[in-house]
Amino acid sequence: MAEILIRAKGHWKDGMKQADYNALSAEEKIVYDSRTQIGDIIVVRPDGWVWGSSEGLPDFVRVTVTGMTVEEAKQYEDSINEDYQDNGETRSRMIRFRKFRLKPTWVSAIIGQGGTYTIAKNVVVNYLEQKVL
16 A cells, blocks of 8 residues: 655645736746645655654645555656756756646545545546646
């Protein structure tokens, strides 16, 4: 089984007004767009992991997925990156913290259950969504 730590609370920058966003430089927009968001899978750990006291509500929820190995779940830790040119050298930068997230409505349901939940692999994959650019 895999245990997954998921962002449950919005980022402090989520309330930014459109005019303030438009005033950001290109680099500042990249940093803003790559912030963690509700539903982001923060980290995957093996079943029985001892979580720290801050790895729970109000900031995070924890989900145990039966039938899913840690190796299978690790794919959900991938971020979205892009290559760019910097003085003729190809570099990579993160443009989204994670490729996948749990649907925010489902995160709210887990919060209502006390912040921890156990679910089967074939069910949880229906609640995952791939982020778009």
